[in-house]
Amino acid sequence: MIELYHVWKQYQKPHWALSDVTLSVRKGEFCFVTGPSGSGKTTLLKTIFREVLPTEGQIIIGGKNILRIPDSKIYTVRRPMGIVFQDFRLLFHKRVFDNVSIALRVLGTPPRDMKRKTFIALRMVNLHPKIWDYPSQLSYGEQQRVAIARAIVNNPRILLADEPTGNLDPDLAHEIFSLFREINKQGTTVIICTHDKELIRRFGGRVLHLQEGKLHGKDIG
Amino acid sequence: MSNNLRFRARELSKDLTVMFYLQKTVPAGERDLILDQIRRSPLVGTVHTISPEEASAKFAEDFPDLKAILLNLNANPFPASIEVSLKDPGLPTASVLQFIAEVKKNSAVEDVQFNREWADKIRSLGRLAEAVGLFLGGILVLASFFIISNVIKLNVLARKNEIEILRLVGATNTFIRIPFLFEGVLMGVAGSAISLLVVLILIKLFPLYLGSSLGALQEIVGFRYLTLAQALGLVLGGGSVGLLGGLTSLARFLRI
Numbered sequence: 001m002i003e004l005y006h007v008w009k010q011y012q013k014p015h016w017a018l019s020d021v022t023l024s025v026r027k028g029e030f031c032f033v034t035g036p037s038g039s040g041k042t043t044l045l046k047t048i049f050r051e052v053l054p055t056e057g058q059i060i061i062g063g064k065n066i067l068r069i070p071d072s073k074i075y076t077v078r079r080p081m082g083i084v085f086q087d088f089r090l091l092f093h094k095r096v097f098d099n100v101s102i103a104l105r106v107l108g109t110p111p112r113d114m115k116r117k118t119f120i121a122l123r124m125v126n127l128h129p130k131i132w133d134y135p136s137q138l139s140y141g142e143q144q145r146v147a148i149a150r151a152i153v154n155n156p157r158i159l160l161a162d163e164p165t166g167n168l169d170p171d172l173a174h175e176i177f178s179l180f181r182e183i184n185k186q187g188t189t190v191i192i193c194t195h196d197k198e199l200i201r202r203f204g205g206r207v208l209h210l211q212e213g214k215l216h217g218k219d220i221g
Numbered sequence: 222m223s224n225n226l227r228f229r230a231r232e233l234s235k236d237l238t239v240m241f242y243l244q245k246t247v248p249a250g251e252r253d254l255i256l257d258q259i260r261r262s263p264l265v266g267t268v269h270t271i272s273p274e275e276a277s278a279k280f281a282e283d284f285p286d287l288k289a290i291l292l293n294l295n296a297n298p299f300p301a302s303i304e305v306s307l308k309d310p311g312l313p314t315a316s317v318l319q320f321i322a323e324v325k326k327n328s329a330v331e332d333v334q335f336n337r338e339w340a341d342k343i344r345s346l347g348r349l350a351e352a353v354g355l356f357l358g359g360i361l362v363l364a365s366f367f368i369i370s371n372v373i374k375l376n377v378l379a380r381k382n383e384i385e386i387l388r389l390v391g392a393t394n395t396f397i398r399i400p401f402l403f404e405g406v407l408m409g410v411a412g413s414a415i416s417l418l419v420v421l422i423l424i425k426l427f428p429l430y431l432g433s434s435l436g437a438l439q440e441i442v443g444f445r446y447l448t449l450a451q452a453l454g455l456v457l458g459g460g461s462v463g464l465l466g467g468l469t470s471l472a473r474f475l476r477i
Contacts, residue, residue, distance in 0.1 A: 051389065072394055079391035089386050106392035150390070 001027050002048060002158065002189065007057030009043050009213075017043040018054065019213035025191060025206075030184045032200050033193045035210035041193040042086060044210065045160045048191070050077050061158070079107065082151030084161035086193075088143050090135045096122065097131050100149045107154060121153040122146075124179055126172075140167045148176060152183060159183060161192045165199065177203050225445045239321060240334040241303040247329045252301070255327050259305055264320050266308040273299045300331060314341065362462055369408050369466030373401050377474045384475070398475065402467040409463020413456045421446060 002025040009018040017040045025031050033041050046052040047059060050066055059066050066077045082103070090099050101109075101118040109117070122128040125145040135143050144167050151159060159180065165173035177192075177199050184190045194200065200207060209216040241259070243252065252270075259268055271279075276299035281288045291298075307317065321333050377384070387397050424446050447455065 049389070074388070075391040075393050078389060081391075083389060085389075089382070089389070091383055091386065102386065103390040106387060106390055106396055 001025065001060075001062065002191075003058075003060040004044075004047070005058040005060070007047060007054045007059065009040070009047060009052065010055045016213045018047070021057070021213070021215045023208060023215060025189060027189055028184070028187050029189055030181065030203075030205040031189075031191045032205055032207045033191060033210060034195065034197070034200065034207055039210040040213040041210055042162050043213075045083075045162050045191065045193060048158075049081050049083055049160060050074060075106075079154075080157040082154065082156035082159045084144075084147050084151045084159075084164045086162040086166070088135075088147040090143055090146055092135050094134070095131070096127065096133050096135065096138070096146050099135065099146055100153050103150050103154050109154075117153055118149075121149040124152065125149045125176070141169065141172060144168060145172075145176070148179075152179075155186075155188070157188060159188050159190045161190070163193055163195070165194065165196060173199060174202070228445055237307045239305045239307070239317070241305065241324060241330050242332040242334070243301045243303070244329050244331050245300055247301065251327070251329050255324065255329060256303065258327075259303065259324060262320050262323075264307055264309075264317060266306040269304040269306075271302045271304060273297045273301050276300070276302065362458075365409065365412060365459070365462050366466045366469075369405050369463050370470040372408065373405055373467050373470040374474045376401060376404065377470065398471055401471055401475070402464060405463040405465075405467025405470075406460045407463065409459035409461065409466070410456055411459075412463075413459030416459075417447070417452055417455060 002023075004021055004023050007018050007021040008016060010016050019040075021040075021044065033044060035041050043052060047054050048061070050059075050069075053067065061077065062080075069077055091102075094102075097115075097118055100121055101114050104114045104117055119128055119131065122131055125148050127142060127145045127149060130138060130142065135146060138146065144164065148161070148164055151161065161180070164180075165176050168176060173196065180190050180192065181203060241255070243255075256268060256270065259265055274297065277291060277297050280299065281291060317335065321335060324330060325333055384397055
């Protein structure tokens with residue numbers, strides 16, 4: 001379970017990126033975070049995987065207050081998570097295989113398992129024929145799918161995705177959301193930041209709406 | 222160089238002898254008295270007398286080119302001598318010099334040659350070369366440290382994105398740091414190995430460059446290769462400097 005209590009985040013005065021956000025996401029839940037640009041969606045995800053520290057408030061994941069975990073142990077927070085970044089954060093001097101398998105390499109996965117799991121993850125996003133390409137050889141949408149493959153390769157307990165279908169055509173976006181749904185059915189908690197209302201309507205789930213850092217929640221479907 | 226000089230001094234000390242050169246005309250009785258005095262000394266190991274004829278023959282054997290000069294001289298220029306080997310090469314110089322002074326009181330003893338003085342002089346020179354070597358070595362170690370440290374700093378900066386992604390996918394600090402430290406050690410070890418190779422090449426080339434013009438002095442200036450322990454020490458030292466450079470750089474530029 002992911003719990004946020006009165007989380008505030010301020011990058012620069014006087015604006016608050018997050019303003020008294022309190023929410024709870026149950027284990028295995030499928031959840032959307034929506035809101036206009038600059039409403040704090042990305043900041044919300046970043047506080048959950050502790051890339052940014054909130055100015056105030058508490059974040060409890062799996063019963064542990066992640067803000068009390070020292071920096072040297074931050075990997076214990078991130079290892080059970082898969083994260084799809086809005087800017088992909090790919091290594092352009094490394095091949096698709098290396099970009100995806102990096103999440104397995106840090107866990108000390110044996111090379112054979114690493115190859116198998118990387119191939120499976122790439123097949124799930126329909127990018128396995130390009131396993132040995134460099135990201136610079138791929139289209140924007142394909143790069144996004146590499147980022148998704150990296151997030152799901154180690155079967156995370158929590159999947160956080162920041163605009164994962166922003167650059168994909170509708171068919172592929174639908175395919176990716178179906179994939180997230182499949183992963184969710186296996187017990188993974190999924191939180192997706194998106195603008196795509198059509199996809200939200202089609203897939204259903206809890207919708208958390210952010211407006212100027214404030215949370216307005218409602219359930220759809 | 223210091224390594225070579227110290228080796229040379231050690232070799233000379235091992236073969237520590239005192240040569241007493243006698244007057245041309247010494248009655249046999251007086252010579253026996255001197256020999257007796259020498260043999261009674263507790264410092265003395267073996268005593269060997271060399272007649273003028275034996276000295277002349279040895280000279281002719283050691284320096285065949287100069288044999289003709291000897292033949293042109295009508296008389297044998299070499300005096301009779303007594304070669305005394307000391308029991309213990311580690312004896313203090315002062316006690317040996319006192320023993321020499323005692324023997325030299327005999328009017329029949331014309332001159333004395335004690336090769337330890339040479340050994341001491343060479344050893345002093347070796348110490349000087351060692352001090353200079355340590356000073357220059359210290360500068361080089363510092364330079365290597367800063368170079369390695371800076372190379373790693375540049376690598377850390379160049380791989381900033383990769384480090385960030387590694388952290389985000391759950392890499393431990395050790396996992397991120399180890400490749401950089403390994404890189405530092407590798408640079409240190411490679412640097413020392415290359416320097417060993419350069420020394421080896423110098424040792425091979427230096428005598429060719431000098432030719433034979435320096436004669437016996439060539440023994441002293443001619444380099445000897447480092448012992449296995451010294452070479453291993455150099456490589457391990459290089460690795461340690463690399464590790465230290467890496468650790469310092471990571472502590473400053475990879476705060477994770």
